[in-house]
Amino acid sequence: MQKYFLSEIFFSINGEGLQIGKPMAFIRLAGCNLRCKWCDTKGSWIQKDQATLEDIVKEVSKYNTEWVCITGGEPLLQDIEPLIKKLQYKISLETNGTIYNDVIKKIDFVSVDIKTPSSGMKNDFKVLQKILGVMSYGQLKAVISDKNDYLFVKKSLNDIDLNFPLILQPNFFRLSYKELFSLYIEDPIDHDLRILMQIHKIGDLK
Numbered sequence: 707m708q709k710y711f712l713s714e715i716f717f718s719i720n721g722e723g724l725q726i727g728k729p730m731a732f733i734r735l736a737g738c739n740l741r742c743k744w745c746d747t748k749g750s751w752i753q754k755d756q757a758t759l760e761d762i763v764k765e766v767s768k769y770n771t772e773w774v775c776i777t778g779g780e781p782l783l784q785d786i787e788p789l790i791k792k793l794q795y796k797i798s799l800e801t802n803g804t805i806y807n808d809v810i811k812k813i814d815f816v817s818v819d820i821k822t823p824s825s826g827m828k829n830d831f832k833v834l835q836k837i838l839g840v841m842s843y844g845q846l847k848a849v850i851s852d853k854n855d856y857l858f859v860k861k862s863l864n865d866i867d868l869n870f871p872l873i874l875q876p877n878f879f880r881l882s883y884k885e886l887f888s889l890y891i892e893d894p895i896d897h898d899l900r901i902l903m904q905i906h907k908i909g910d911l912k
């Protein structure tokens with residue numbers, strides 16, 4: 707019987723990116739291969755409790771939802787293909803951009819991160835490009851803590867073939883929305899982008 711390391715299942719709004727404000731069910735899988743300095747879901751790093759695929763599907767079915775977001779941690783550490791096959795919903799995936807799996811091709815909306823220097827983590831641009839190359843739809847998302855992060859993302863776009871919108875969001879604890887907008891006005895990034903807040907933090911939601 708297929709089992710997953712699970713952190714939690716809950717219903718909330720999607721607080722960031724192109725799906726901002728959309729109510730949906732979230733499946734937070736446990737375990738992450740990164741340790742970002744400003745991670746706000748450190749509780750999901752440890753793989754402890756397991757749930758069966760059937761239990762997860764049953765729990766999600768309690769919610770009246772069109773979309774289910776599979777998040778983490780890093781969901782692609784586990785084989786999510788059986789899970790998305792069973793879930794009869796539109797599927798959104800949040801991934802940190804360091805693991806490739808063909809299942810990405812089958813997902814309706816993929817949010818992939820580019821890690822900025824302030825996170826203390828590095829990107830694997832080959833993997834990132836492979837993910838961006840097979841996604842049917844989605845976004846590239848960056849958390850900006852300072853000017854160095856902003857310039858890093860701007861420069862990185864020269865090395866990435868990006869056919870989806872770029873989402874910039876300020877690190878809630880280190881940069882104001884106004885400061886991020888000023889960075890853009892001073893030195894604009896020439897790509898389809900959105901500069902957005904994480905509204906689940908403003909609303910004190912999960």
Ligand code: SF4
Nearest residue numbers: 738740742745779802
């Ligand atoms: S990739 Fe996401 S879950 Fe993992 S450490 Fe970074 S912010 Fe946290």
